[in-house]
Amino acid sequence: xxxxxITLIWIAFPFLIGFIIYLIxxxxxxxxxxxxxxxxxxxxxxxxxxxxxLTLRLMDHFGVSLILDxxxxxxxxxxxxxxxAVVLYCWRTDKSTFFYAQALILHGSLNAAFACSDxxxxxxxxxxxxxxxxxxxxxxxxxxxxxxxxxxxFISNVAMxxxxxxxxxxxxxxxxxxFVGLRGAPTEAVSLIFLGLLVKxxxxxxxxxxxxxxxxxxxxxxxxxxxxxxxxxxxxLVRCALLLEEINPIVRALGLSTxxxxxxxxxxxxxxxxxxxxxxxxxxxxxxxxxxxGGLYALTHGLVKSxxxxxxxxxxxxxxKVLQQKPIDQRLWIALTIASLSISGMxxxxxxxxxxxxxxxxxxxxxxxxxxxALGTAISFAKxxxxxHGEPDKSAISKPExxxxxxxxxxxxxxxxxxxxxxxxxxxxxxxxxxxxTIGLGWLAYWFLFRKLSIKLPRVLEQFxxxxxxxxxxxxxxxxxxxx
Amino acid sequence: xLGNWVEALVLAxxxxxxxxxxxxxxxxxxxxxxxxxxxxxxxxYVVVASRIxxxxxxxxxxQKGAYADPVPQAVILTAIVIGFSIxxxxxxxxxxxxxxxPTLETREIEKSNVL
Numbered sequence: 293x294x295x296x297x298i299t300l301i302w303i304a305f306p307f308l309i310g311f312i313i314y315l316i317x318x319x320x321x322x323x324x325x326x327x328x329x330x331x332x333x334x335x336x337x338x339x340x341x342x343x344x345x346l347t348l349r350l351m352d353h354f355g356v357s358l359i360l361d362x363x364x365x366x367x368x369x370x371x372x373x374x375x376x377a378v379v380l381y382c383w384r385t386d387k388s389t390f391f392y393a394q395a396l397i398l399h400g401s402l403n404a405a406f407a408c409s410d411x412x413x414x415x416x417x418x419x420x421x422x423x424x425x426x427x428x429x430x431x432x433x434x435x436x437x438x439x440x441x442x443x444x445x446f447i448s449n450v451a452m453x454x455x456x457x458x459x460x461x462x463x464x465x466x467x468x469x470x471f472v473g474l475r476g477a478p479t480e481a482v483s484l485i486f487l488g489l490l491v492k493x494x495x496x497x498x499x500x501x502x503x504x505x506x507x508x509x510x511x512x513x514x515x516x517x518x519x520x521x522x523x524x525x526x527x528x529l530v531r532c533a534l535l536l537e538e539i540n541p542i543v544r545a546l547g548l549s550t551x552x553x554x555x556x557x558x559x560x561x562x563x564x565x566x567x568x569x570x571x572x573x574x575x576x577x578x579x580x581x582x583x584x585x586g587g588l589y590a591l592t593h594g595l596v597k598s599x600x601x602x603x604x605x606x607x608x609x610x611x612x613k614v615l616q617q618k619p620i621d622q623r624l625w626i627a628l629t630i631a632s633l634s635i636s637g638m639x640x641x642x643x644x645x646x647x648x649x650x651x652x653x654x655x656x657x658x659x660x661x662x663x664x665x666a667l668g669t670a671i672s673f674a675k676x677x678x679x680x681h682g683e684p685d686k687s688a689i690s691k692p693e694x695x696x697x698x699x700x701x702x703x704x705x706x707x708x709x710x711x712x713x714x715x716x717x718x719x720x721x722x723x724x725x726x727x728x729x730t731i732g733l734g735w736l737a738y739w740f741l742f743r744k745l746s747i748k749l750p751r752v753l754e755q756f757x758x759x760x761x762x763x764x765x766x767x768x769x770x771x772x773x774x775x776x
Numbered sequence: 777x778l779g780n781w782v783e784a785l786v787l788a789x790x791x792x793x794x795x796x797x798x799x800x801x802x803x804x805x806x807x808x809x810x811x812x813x814x815x816x817x818x819x820x821y822v823v824v825a826s827r828i829x830x831x832x833x834x835x836x837x838x839q840k841g842a843y844a845d846p847v848p849q850a851v852i853l854t855a856i857v858i859g860f861s862i863x864x865x866x867x868x869x870x871x872x873x874x875x876x877x878p879t880l881e882t883r884e885i886e887k888s889n890v891l
Binding site for chain 1: 790794797798803806807810813814817820821824827847848851854855858859861862865866869870872873876877882883885886889890
């Protein structure tokens with residue numbers, strides 16, 4: 293079988309499974325697992341075979357075009373692992389068939405978004421992602437979840453309308469919707485397309501919808517959203533930055549500002565899930581800051597962030613203040629610490645190698661800010677590491693433990709430890725000293741300064757009305773960035 | 777000449793929709809404004825397609841004249857379908873929300889549910 297055929301089958305596979313789940317509801321979980329295993333096998337094939345990028349062009353120059361290379365491979369692997377962990381997590385819960393079917397359709401459309409390299413296929417993939425993410429967020433059907441989901445769908449749909457206008461402007465210049473068409477396209481086309489992708493990917497101020505959406509969703513849905521769904525907006529930006537040198541500095545600058553914005557909000561946040569969500573914003577900045585190695589960074593971030601969301605969802609409270617009062621379960625604390633250490637860049641975990649790699653690929657003007665952002669990461673995760681912990685109080689356990697939880701965490705953290713082997717060249721004396729130093733400094737700063745601070749950042753800009761307004765402002769700013 | 781006017785009107789429709797999204801307080805009105813905006817975008821695709829010619833691109837033996845570009849029209853069909861399904865989904869959501877938030881003012885909904 294040729295690679296082309298395998299690719300086409302792989303794209304259709306999750307959708308097919310997703311619909312079969314509806315027909316055979318008793319097998320929902322096993323089928324969902326099968327769908328993710330398929331993607332994992334394909335990602336492994338893509339990463340291990342050194343064939344070079346595979347380019348597929350279905351129909352003519354205005355048809356669908358796909359690029360499959362290691363960059364896409366990393367994103368697909370992340371997608372497979374995160375979805376698998378979420379399916380395992382939900383295995384023993386009372387999630388209905390509908391949930392698994394939607395999860396698989398979401399998985400399939402994410403795969404499509406990571407494979408395509410033309411604006412219209414990307415548009416379709418992103419819209420399907422919005423719809424299935426909407427259904428997953430609104431799964432519990434409470435007023436709160438419905439409103440969070442509606443906001444999400446509304447914001448992303450408006451952004452995608454701008455994106456569509458940008459896409460037709462590109463078609464007008466080149467008579468093709470390919471990503472490379474950004475070269476030579478009018479300024480307004482590039483800024484409209486970027487606006488759509490920035491909002492979708494939660495980048496910089498246009499991504500301020502993200503903290504609320506990710507924090508207020510249910511635990512497994514938060515894990516999916518933060519682990520992989522936002523990356524659907526990030527991936528095309530990385531792809532464009534790699535295809536076109538003109539775009540590269542813009543993407544790097546956006547990454548820089550996003551990393552700083554996210555981390556400065558995360559440091560002051562007093563709510564665990566919101567802290568994680570803001571931190572996602574900052575990590576997306578890291579992916580964009582060094583597009584060449586973005587794939588690997590996305591993989592480690594996806595694994596860590598979904599693990600963290602799953603763990604935090606099982607803590608007794610969301611408020612750091614309350615958590616500091618009473619010791620948390622020892623085992624939960626260990627898992628939490630491993631994940632936190634990885635994301636802070638501790639050696640022996642995957643986060644160390646990827647962070648070192650990203651730092652190496654930075655341009656001189658980015659280095660200082662990104663180091664500050666890394667320090668901010670260490671500070672914000674010290675909040676988790678220094679939580680009091682102890683033997684679980686047997687009498688106090690109110691809800692029965694979910695066995696799927698440990699399967700999911702085992703998978704994600706195991707992959708993190710294994711992922712450490714992907715870039716062994718990082719283990720030089722200098723990088724080890726630097727990253728351990730950053731973590732140490734971050735912990736000191738936390739212990740002596742941030743632990744006692746109680747600054748509450750205003751949430752004005754996160755209000756629904758302002759999100760749309762900010763969108764128009766970012767459009768103007770983007771226009772000038774591209775223009776210059 | 778005419779083409780430019782049509783294009784300007786279509787872009788004005790998109791802007792009107794967008795301003796509606798910003799300035800209308802009611803959630804249903806916001807969704808309707810979004811529909812206006814998406815109608816504008818769809819019309820823009822049609823305008824761009826008709827640059828080359830006005831005839832409907834149907835394959836026949838005898839050539840009638842300059843055809844409109846079929847690609848944007850084909851592409852926008854997908855967007856129309858996606859647009860109305862999102863619209864439908866949102867309205868269903870709004871129906872459920874309306875039970876406890878009868879005024880459907882976004883500010884009120886946000887205040888009572890999230891912030």
